Amino acid sequence: MDKIIMKNLRFYGYHGVLPEEQEDGQNFIIDLEMYLGLHKAGNSDDIKDTVDYGKVYGIIKEITESNKFRLVEKLAEHISREIMSTYKEIDKVSVTVKKPEAPIDGEFDWVGVQIVRSRNG
Structure with a gap:
């Protein structure tokens, strides 16, 4: 299966369980992999035969910056x-949400979640 990959998209949001995370916010880094057939776009060289990742970026930005979720799982x-609802041609998606500034007493690069969703379960 072919895929479109978007890595290290950076946004500022207000997601977290602690009150200060909801009030002060923090940086989030999001990775996205979209699985779909790219054969037609590879032959036609036409944007209408693929997923416009500029529009996908806008969707992720809107969701991340305009909502407040307690859990990154919800985000x-x-x-x-x-x-998946916007682009019916996508068969499967992998979303990774990273919190590089999570309120953990210790040294780390980031913590986060990765989920994988597909049309056939």
Whole structure:
């Protein structure tokens, strides 16, 4: 299966369980992989035969910056649902949400979740 990959998309949002996460916000990094057939676009060289990742970026930005979720699982689920409902040609999507500034007492690069959703379960 072919895929379109979007890595390290950066947004500022207000997601988290703690009150300060909901009030002060923090940076989030999102990776997206969209599985679909790209053979037609590869032959036609026409944007209408593929998924416009500029529009996908806009969807992710809107969801991440305009909502407040307690869990990054909810953010990832919301992104996956919106992408799959907007683009019927996508068979499967993988969404990774990273929190590089999670309120954890220790050293780390990021914590987060990855979900994979497909049309056939």
